Amino acid sequence: MLRFTPPEVFLPFAEAARQEPPFGQQTFRRFRELIYQLSGIYVADNRRYFLKTRLLRRMQVLGLSSFEEYFALLTEPGPDAARERQELLNSIVVVETHFFRSPEHFTALVRSVLPELAARRHHLRLWSAGCATGEEAYSLAMVVHREFLPAFPGVQVEILGTDLSSEAIATAQAGRYFPPSLHGMPAEYRPYLQESGGEYRVVPEIRALVRFAVLNLLEEASVRSMAPVDVLFCRNVLLYFSPEVRKRVASHLVDALAPGGYLFVGATETLTGITDAVQLVHFVRTLAYRKPEGELQVPAR
Numbered sequence: 001m002l003r004f005t006p007p008e009v010f011l012p013f014a015e016a017a018r019q020e021p022p023f024g025q026q027t028f029r030r031f032r033e034l035i036y037q038l039s040g041i042y043v044a045d046n047r048r049y050f051l052k053t054r055l056l057r058r059m060q061v062l063g064l065s066s067f068e069e070y071f072a073l074l075t076e077p078g079p080d081a082a083r084e085r086q087e088l089l090n091s092i093v094v095v096e097t098h099f100f101r102s103p104e105h106f107t108a109l110v111r112s113v114l115p116e117l118a119a120r121r122h123h124l125r126l127w128s129a130g131c132a133t134g135e136e137a138y139s140l141a142m143v144v145h146r147e148f149l150p151a152f153p154g155v156q157v158e159i160l161g162t163d164l165s166s167e168a169i170a171t172a173q174a175g176r177y178f179p180p181s182l183h184g185m186p187a188e189y190r191p192y193l194q195e196s197g198g199e200y201r202v203v204p205e206i207r208a209l210v211r212f213a214v215l216n217l218l219e220e221a222s223v224r225s226m227a228p229v230d231v232l233f234c235r236n237v238l239l240y241f242s243p244e245v246r247k248r249v250a251s252h253l254v255d256a257l258a259p260g261g262y263l264f265v266g267a268t269e270t271l272t273g274i275t276d277a278v279q280l281v282h283f284v285r286t287l288a289y290r291k292p293e294g295e296l297q298v299p300a301r
Contacts, residue, residue, distance in 0.1 A: 040218040040245035054091040099185040108283035110147040130237035134172025137161030141209040162215035175202035228258035236266035259293040
């Protein structure tokens with residue numbers, strides 16, 4: 001049976017839309033260019049409404065009535081404008097992740113990559129770039145703690161998690177998650193999370209393995225400061241950048257990678273045509289990229 005919705009039901013929404021400040025194509029492009037300059041993230045034309053709603057939320061918090069006022073605030077010098085630029089980036093970064101996403105990557109890591117690296121090095125650094133709310137970084141810590149360290153007790157492992165969003169990093173540092181983050185998590189790793197009142201907290205021994213920080217992958221100096229990294233997970237991050245920025249960021253990441261180190265990207269991502277400084281390596285059911293040894297030098301720390 002068809003149900004008819006009276007037109008008057010939609011009147012409050014129409015009235016609210018009429019009261020919003022105008023967000024024309026020129027205004028949209030100004031904000032898009034600013035966001036692109038700040039982060040390398042390109043907001044496509046079909047995401048214009050998405051951007052408008054995010055901007056309106058920030059304007060409401062600040063008590064501003066026009067997009068022009070907000071743009072002027074964002075482009076001012078000084079710490080207040082810098083903080084608001086970070087809030088803007090927080091609002092447009094879409095965080096969607098869970099523990100052990102693409103589990104084949106973790107299998108390749110613990111069965112092949114880490115044992116190979118441990119044969120040559122006694123201190124390994126793993127970096128989760130674009131770690132969002134931290135599930136990926138903690139997943140790395142869990143497989144290291146459960147599968148790797150018992151077999152290689154003499155190897156020291158340091159795990160870094162970074163993201164553009166300061167809000168996401170704050171969540172990661174707290175180490176508290178809700179059931180959707182546990183979707184697909186192998187049962188043998190559940191003991192690393194303590195349940196309390198419907199919330200799951202990462203146990204202290206896993207949290208102690210990971211350090212989190214805000215980092216913009218577009219900033220070459222910041223990325224280079226992470227070097228040398230033995231294993232780099234940068235999954236489903238590069239696809240948010242324009243082709244030009246994607247090449248630039250990939251170059252920065254390769255520079256931060258130690259010779260012989262491995263780079264994992266998302267299952268739908270490829271570095272073909274982006275950089276030839278790494279070599280494709282095949283594992284069971286997955287791929288990664290390896291930086292040749294003795295060819296490209298890692299910047300000194």
